[in-house]
Amino acid sequence: MKRNLFVFIGIVIVASAALLIFGFEETSGSSNSVKKLPDAEVKEYEGKNLSSINDFRENSIKGPQYVDEKSYTLSVTGIVKTPKNYTYQDVLKNQAYRKVVKLRCVEGWSVEILWEGILISDLIENSEILETATTVIFHSVDGYATSIPLKYVIDRKILLAYKMNGVVLPPERGFPFQVVAEDKWGYKWAKWVNEIELSDNYAYRGTWESAGFSNDGDLSGSKYEEKMSKTERNAPDSAGRIK
Numbered sequence: 001m002k003r004n005l006f007v008f009i010g011i012v013i014v015a016s017a018a019l020l021i022f023g024f025e026e027t028s029g030s031s032n033s034v035k036k037l038p039d040a041e042v043k044e045y046e047g048k049n050l051s052s053i054n055d056f057r058e059n060s061i062k063g064p065q066y067v068d069e070k071s072y073t074l075s076v077t078g079i080v081k082t083p084k085n086y087t088y089q090d091v092l093k094n095q096a097y098r099k100v101v102k103l104r105c106v107e108g109w110s111v112e113i114l115w116e117g118i119l120i121s122d123l124i125e126n127s128e129i130l131e132t133a134t135t136v137i138f139h140s141v142d143g144y145a146t147s148i149p150l151k152y153v154i155d156r157k158i159l160l161a162y163k164m165n166g167v168v169l170p171p172e173r174g175f176p177f178q179v180v181a182e183d184k185w186g187y188k189w190a191k192w193v194n195e196i197e198l199s200d201n202y203a204y205r206g207t208w209e210s211a212g213f214s215n216d217g218d219l220s221g222s223k224y225e226e227k228m229s230k231t232e233r234n235a236p237d238s239a240g241r242i243k
């Protein structure tokens with residue numbers, strides 16, 4: 001009787017050990033076979049759910065632009081002591097920053113994204129900005145333009161982003177660079193930026209602004225320029241012309 005009990009206990013021990021070893025091996029084996037892609041999109045950051053790169057709507061004035069990294073340059077021009085030309089890699093040498101910011105388009109959609117980029121102020125300060133400068137104008141490869149105040153760029157640490165949700169900006173989303181103009185409407189978020197011009201023209205109006213949208217572009221204010229009449233307000237059409 002006693003012997004049978006020992007045999008039984010022995011079987012139970014061996015069986016549980018086998019289950020532990022093989023059971024464990026099976027689960028660890030399956031997780032080992034799935035490799036994490038280094039460029040996979042981040043979906044959550046500091047407990048916050050993010051939107052996806054695929055949640056954007058394509059409404060650019062001339063459609064997506066395909067910028068060649070090798071021939072691309074970003075120039076800093078206008079009222080500065082030393083205008084500069086940077087390659088894509090030059091720009092990336094600046095200190096990197098991250099923040100979660102929501103882009104809101106006047107057409108009624110929004111996306112909350114983890115942006116990674118450099119400070120626009122770090123880049124332009126290398127050019128020694130002259131005292132009369134008040135405004136930063138962004139020009140893009142598709143002929144798009146928009147402006148934001150220099151003080152806002154410096155005080156709010158505005159980013160020139162090269163990654164969204166941990167992934168290099170896709171061509172459709174503005175590769176190589178998009179302005180993260182937080183608390184301002186989407187039309188201030190210039191994509192495919194290839195020139196940053198320092199200006200003393202505070203009243204400069206970019207593409208959407210000339211079509212009647214607010215020049216300060218503040219989310220807290222009106223979408224439209226109050227001084228403009230209704231007939232003057234028209235969004236640019238897909239060819240970039242004002243209707």
Ligand SMILES: Nc1nc2c(c(=O)[nH]1)N[C@H]1C(S)=C(S)[C@@H](COP(=O)(O)O)O[C@H]1N2
Pocket residue numbers: 056057058059060061062103104105106140141142144172173174185186187188189190191192193
């Ligand atoms: N160069 C360029 N930048 C641009 C635009 C554009 O047409 N050309 N559209 C603006 C608008 S209206 C919005 S809402 C944002 C985000 O647009 P996306 O969804 O096309 O990325 O990009 C902004 N930046």
Ligand SMILES: [Mo]
Pocket residue numbers: 059104105106107186187
């Ligand atoms: Mo927009």
